[in-house]
Amino acid sequence: MSDAERDGLPLPDYDHLPIGGLESRIRSLGAREVEDLLAYERTHADRVPATEVLTARLDQLRSGADPSGGDPGAVRPEQGRGRTGSPVSPATSPQPFSPPPHGTPDQWGKPKGDRT
Template structure:
C-alpha cells in the first residue's frame, strides 16, 4: 500500500532523487512545500544530509529568498535518461597486460635462497 503522504509531495519520486538533484530542485519550492518535505523526511528516512539541506533552504526562504526555477539539468530519475553499459571502447581501453612468467619451462623460477 502506497504512503498517502508520499503521493502528495511537491516533488515527484522524492524518495528516489539523489541529493545532488534534490538541492537544485528544492529551489523552485515555496516555504510550505519545503516544510512538507522536511516533515516527510524526518518521519521517514531522516537522512541527515537531506534534513540539513531542507532546513537550510527553509531558512533562506524565511530570510527573504524567493523560489527560482531551479536547475533544469538536475538529475531527475523520472526522466528515464539513464545510460547503460560501459563508456570504455577499444579505442579507450588500456593495452593488454600479461603477467610476468613464473616458472615457465624456458624460464624456471628460482628459490629465494638462490638469488644474488
C-alpha cells in the first residue's frame, strides 16, 4: 500500500496505534471502514490481536450494532501532550521531620545507648 493509500485509512496513523487504543477507536467506524482496516492489517503486520479486535467489531456491526459517537482522529492518550501531574521541586517538597537513624552529613546519628 502506498503512502496515499495509507493516508486514506479511516484511522490516522493506524500503523502506530497500539492494540489497547484500537478497540475504542474503531467504535465510531462503520462496517466498510472496519473492513478496510482489516484488509490492511492482514496484508501488512497481520497482528493476531488486531485482527481479532477488528473481526469482532465487524461481526457486531453486521449483527446490527450501530457505530457510536466519537472522533477517530481525536487526540489519543498514547500521543500525550507532554508531562502531566504536579511538578516536583525542592520548593514543593515537604521538609523532613527527623533525620534517618544513620544520620546525615551535617548531623550525626544518635547512639542507641550503652551496649556492654
